Amino acid sequence: xxxxTLYNKVWNAHVVxxxxxxxxxxxxxxxxxxxxxxxxxxxxxxxxxxxILFPQRTFATVDxxxxxxxxxxxxQDDQAEAMMGAIEKNVKKYGIQFLNFESGLxxxxxxxxxxxxxxxxxxxxxxxxxxxxxxxxxxxxxFGIGTTxxxxxxxxxCLAMDPLKVRKIEINGxxxxxxxxxxxxxxxxxxxxxxxxxxxxxxxxxxxFSSMNMEERMTVCNMAIEGGARVGYVNPDTTTFQYLKNxxxxxxxxxxxxxxxxxxxxxxxxxxxxxxxxxxxxxxxSPVVTWGITPGQSVGVSDxxxxxxxxxxxxxxxxxLAYRHMKLSPRHPILGTPIDVAFVxxxxxxxxxxxxxAAQIVRGRKVSKKVKAFxxxxxxQIKKQAEQEGLNHIFMEAGFEWRHAGCSMCLAMNxxxxxxxxxxxxxxxxxxxxxxxxxxGRTLLMSPAMVALAAIEGQIRDVREVYQ
Amino acid sequence: xxxxxxxxxxGISIEGNDIDTDRIIPARYxxxxxxxxxxxxxxxxxRFDAHGNSKNHPFNEARFQGASILIVNKxxxxxxxxxxxxxxxxxxxxxxxxxxxxxxxxxxxxTMLGMPVVTLLESEIQQIQKKVQxxxxxxxxxxxxxxxxxxxxxxxxxxxxxxSRYQAIVHGTWDSTGLLLGNLDKIKQVAQQxxxxxxxxMFKT
Numbered sequence: 001x002x003x004x005t006l007y008n009k010v011w012n013a014h015v016v017x018x019x020x021x022x023x024x025x026x027x028x029x030x031x032x033x034x035x036x037x038x039x040x041x042x043x044x045x046x047x048x049x050x051x052i053l054f055p056q057r058t059f060a061t062v063d064x065x066x067x068x069x070x071x072x073x074x075x076q077d078d079q080a081e082a083m084m085g086a087i088e089k090n091v092k093k094y095g096i097q098f099l100n101f102e103s104g105l106x107x108x109x110x111x112x113x114x115x116x117x118x119x120x121x122x123x124x125x126x127x128x129x130x131x132x133x134x135x136x137x138x139x140x141x142x143f144g145i146g147t148t149x150x151x152x153x154x155x156x157x158c159l160a161m162d163p164l165k166v167r168k169i170e171i172n173g174x175x176x177x178x179x180x181x182x183x184x185x186x187x188x189x190x191x192x193x194x195x196x197x198x199x200x201x202x203x204x205x206x207x208x209f210s211s212m213n214m215e216e217r218m219t220v221c222n223m224a225i226e227g228g229a230r231v232g233y234v235n236p237d238t239t240t241f242q243y244l245k246n247x248x249x250x251x252x253x254x255x256x257x258x259x260x261x262x263x264x265x266x267x268x269x270x271x272x273x274x275x276x277x278x279x280x281x282x283x284x285x286s287p288v289v290t291w292g293i294t295p296g297q298s299v300g301v302s303d304x305x306x307x308x309x310x311x312x313x314x315x316x317x318x319x320x321l322a323y324r325h326m327k328l329s330p331r332h333p334i335l336g337t338p339i340d341v342a343f344v345x346x347x348x349x350x351x352x353x354x355x356x357x358a359a360q361i362v363r364g365r366k367v368s369k370k371v372k373a374f375x376x377x378x379x380x381q382i383k384k385q386a387e388q389e390g391l392n393h394i395f396m397e398a399g400f401e402w403r404h405a406g407c408s409m410c411l412a413m414n415x416x417x418x419x420x421x422x423x424x425x426x427x428x429x430x431x432x433x434x435x436x437x438x439x440x441g442r443t444l445l446m447s448p449a450m451v452a453l454a455a456i457e458g459q460i461r462d463v464r465e466v467y468q
Numbered sequence: 469x470x471x472x473x474x475x476x477x478x479g480i481s482i483e484g485n486d487i488d489t490d491r492i493i494p495a496r497y498x499x500x501x502x503x504x505x506x507x508x509x510x511x512x513x514x515r516f517d518a519h520g521n522s523k524n525h526p527f528n529e530a531r532f533q534g535a536s537i538l539i540v541n542k543x544x545x546x547x548x549x550x551x552x553x554x555x556x557x558x559x560x561x562x563x564x565x566x567x568x569x570x571x572x573x574x575x576x577x578x579t580m581l582g583m584p585v586v587t588l589l590e591s592e593i594q595q596i597q598k599k600v601q602x603x604x605x606x607x608x609x610x611x612x613x614x615x616x617x618x619x620x621x622x623x624x625x626x627x628x629x630x631x632s633r634y635q636a637i638v639h640g641t642w643d644s645t646g647l648l649l650g651n652l653d654k655i656k657q658v659a660q661q662x663x664x665x666x667x668x669x670m671f672k673t
Contacts, residue, residue, distance in 0.1 A: 079499035130549040146551035146577035156648040195543040258668035
């Protein structure tokens with residue numbers, strides 16, 4: 001059993017009681033809500049005439065359904081407008097802080113929590129969204145939850161939770177140029193499979209993660225859930241503390257040193273024990289591209305697609321389904337696969353460093369005539385920052401569309417959707433069938449730099465060539 | 469709430485590993501602000517093409533209508549945390565899911581709705597899937613007190629259930645709000661001890 005890890009320390013500090021079911025009642029330090037998974041929870045609260053126990057510890061924003069082109073109200077989509085109306089009504093009724101369009105702080109919930117300094121080491125965080133694992137980048141335990149659990153957090157600031165095991169994923173060495181955090185997280189999923197993390201929290205450790213900036217760590221933790229691990233985290237260090245300084249909801253300067261003292265205590269001890277440990281070296285990782293219908297079906301960009309006849313019977317079945325859907329062929333290279341759409345965005349890769357990397361590839365070049373390319377910044381603040389740096393001009397001059405902040409084509413709940421069997425190079429996190437808004441639509445996941453290059457070339461290319 | 473000690477019904481099988489919640493319910497149906505219509509949508513894009521024509525799918529087959537025990541394979545319900553997925557299955561008529569393994573958020577969501585998820589070995593699941601395919605009329609019984617899955621004229625299987633999920637189902641305590649709120653004083657105590665809610669005072673030098 002794991003001992004003296006960050007997971008153990010943070011969990012133990014938040015245990016309220018042991019419940020009759022054998023679960024722990026865990027206090028939730030920060031609750032984030034958005035328009036899609038909260039309205040039914042508020043209805044349950046209202047039907048039972050309950051109140052919200054710590055309204056000041058819940059923060060709301062809108063991201064999933066927001067249009068990224070034209071945002072005037074009412075929205076053209078009646079259902080989106082109804083969702084917007086519901087969250088506006090609920091935050092008002094219960095006195096919850098709402099980071100809406102007018103605040104200038106709106107954005108994807110997992111982008112703005114860190115950006116505003118709400119996400120801090122040592123917290124437990126919950127949100128009705130599986131990519132809540134993102135916040136683990138700061139040394140938090142951050143849980144994606146369902147709507148009935150959202151109700152529990154609203155009513156009690158607690159969750160009934162089963163403890164997890166802890167797996168230490170250690171990667172040492174230095175990533176080569178053109179290999180990004182996205183490639184690291186896809187590599188880990190490829191190695192451990194999409195179900196390898198069931199029952200585990202992932203601790204990402206070693207030189208690769210400690211030398212990453214906070215945005216890169218967020219990209220890694222964001223996709224812990226795609227490996228089956230509900231929680232992923234990186235131990236907090238100076239990089240974490242520096243990032244948080246002077247952010248809107250971070251501890252004020254007269255408390256900051258005390259906060260750092262606390263944050264240092266939550267990191268895993270050097271003598272910590274783990275339920276499982278795995279190790280790789282950075283040199284094993286190249287730019288990764290998914291070819292199938294789960295984030296585990298991926299190859300290095302210079303590799304050939306796998307042959308189902310060489311797979312175990314169960315992998316073979318899923319691979320055959322994937323090949324039928326993707327209209328790709330075994331043993332062919334992924335390099336040169338033509339694309340129709342290029343999407344830079346999502347809670348995985350829509351932060352300023354992602355946009356800078358993509359812009360650097362795009363600068364002075366033109367998007368292929370047959371590709372529709374667009375950039376959706378993760379938040380209003382990122383959009384503003386990018387515009388101050390002139391990144392929007394670089395993208396637009398190349399032929400990219402420059403959009404407002406939101407989840408957009410990661411899950412296509414807004415008007416941004418693939419059409420028919422279009423194939424997208426996407427910096428998002430899921431290549432599930434139908435994920436990007438068309439039941440025949442196809443998704444290739446990769447880093448934002450790889451997406452940018454695919455947009456220019458009209459096909460999958462190896463971004464390492466650009467950096468040579 | 470009353471606990472569930474036994475469920476009997478006909479089976480319906482969905483084969484395949486890593487069936488994600490986007491496949492169980494496409495995101496466009498999450499735009500409704502209540503769960504009331506969700507029973508219309510399970511596996512929608514696998515059941516209907518873009519023009520609304522029926523495709524070949526167990527949930528469309530007449531012989532499986534009225535089935536209440538869903539049989540699945542590994543890592544069922546992976547991906548998004550959307551509770552709309554178990555809501556869709558439950559409102560379609562599914563009362564319990566039997567599989568090789570489940571994604572955690574999904575299994576937790578099912579339990580919170582009072583819909584048990586139980587696990588069996590790969591070979592056992594394959595046998596049950598075959599029986600159900602061959603004879604959709606066969607009655608399956610989940611006996612939670614004995615942790616047994618029984619089928620007419622067949623040997624029984626012993627199933628596994630996560631201990632806390634088992635307790636919640638058998639004792640009818642899946643609606644956790646009351647349980648949690650019962651510890652109100654302790655909740656406030658923990659809040660008073662957490663450094664980040666108290667200006668980190670305990671770390672003042």
